[in-house]
Amino acid sequence: MRNTTKLTMALVASAVASPAAAQEQPVAGNLVTSVDMMSMSVSELKGEIGQRYDAALALTRDGGTVGANDPRYLWAIQAKAQCGIALGFLKSSTKDPVSIGKCIDAAMRMNAQPMPVAVQAPAVPVDNPACRESIAGIVFFEWDSAVPPESAMPIIQAAAQNLKACGWKGLTVTGHTDRSGSDAYNNGLSVHRAQAVSQMLGSQGADPGALMVSGQGESSPKVPTADGERNPQNRRVEITVQN
Numbered sequence: 001m002r003n004t005t006k007l008t009m010a011l012v013a014s015a016v017a018s019p020a021a022a023q024e025q026p027v028a029g030n031l032v033t034s035v036d037m038m039s040m041s042v043s044e045l046k047g048e049i050g051q052r053y054d055a056a057l058a059l060t061r062d063g064g065t066v067g068a069n070d071p072r073y074l075w076a077i078q079a080k081a082q083c084g085i086a087l088g089f090l091k092s093s094t095k096d097p098v099s100i101g102k103c104i105d106a107a108m109r110m111n112a113q114p115m116p117v118a119v120q121a122p123a124v125p126v127d128n129p130a131c132r133e134s135i136a137g138i139v140f141f142e143w144d145s146a147v148p149p150e151s152a153m154p155i156i157q158a159a160a161q162n163l164k165a166c167g168w169k170g171l172t173v174t175g176h177t178d179r180s181g182s183d184a185y186n187n188g189l190s191v192h193r194a195q196a197v198s199q200m201l202g203s204q205g206a207d208p209g210a211l212m213v214s215g216q217g218e219s220s221p222k223v224p225t226a227d228g229e230r231n232p233q234n235r236r237v238e239i240t241v242q243n
Helices: 034-038 042-062 073-093 097-110 150-165 183-203
Strands: 025-027 028-030 133-142 170-175 212-214 235-242
Touching: 034 042, 034 097, 042 073, 042 097, 073 097, 073 150, 133 150, 150 170, 150 183, 170 183, 183 212, 183 235
Parallel strands: 170 212
Antiparallel strands: 025 028, 133 235, 170 235
16 A cells, blocks of 8 residues: 555646546655545545645634635635545545545645745726626635635635725625525525635635625525526625625
8 A cells, every 4th residue: 555644745837637637646756546545444544534634624724824815725625625525424434535536636735835926916996997896706616515616716806805995885795506405405505605705805805894794595596497406607605895
């Protein structure tokens, strides 16, 4: 068995984002894959996944990472979620290859050093047209997930920046789901999504006291669908302006 405890966490800027590539990472001249993990005993696997979960949890609580423009924060959220799912399966001695593979990949990426930022974002001009908008941004989610995608960061940064620059009184952060799943489950999921976006806004400088968080479940779809239908446009968090 390969020594997976010596996993080198190195993010390459040109890394391929496909699932197959994401589950093969260089380790001491070899490769560690989800297949390697699946060959471990349940006890060994709990230890490996548990280490990654603990590291991700610590990083999401690290003020230096949370308060910086650091993509590792998003990968830490992803790693915590996926490793947590994998540990949940392992409690019943079940090895889930999907969550294990995603846990390995996200943990590797969250430990990579961020690329240096050469130029700071320019200040928002006084006549910024965004200041006239009623919606500061929309973040879309994967099905059954409350983890904001990495692509959400520019949206979050712009909304947090404009909150102060535009003189808005605050932002209302409202979570939504599609119509798959029960009403009760979707109500909770929508709140979790809104809370995740609100936390990211705070990490980018938005005053937490100016953020109002709520969830509407599947009651206000962006695109009307039949009950039970999955629709990516409805899995969202809308950030609206309080003037």
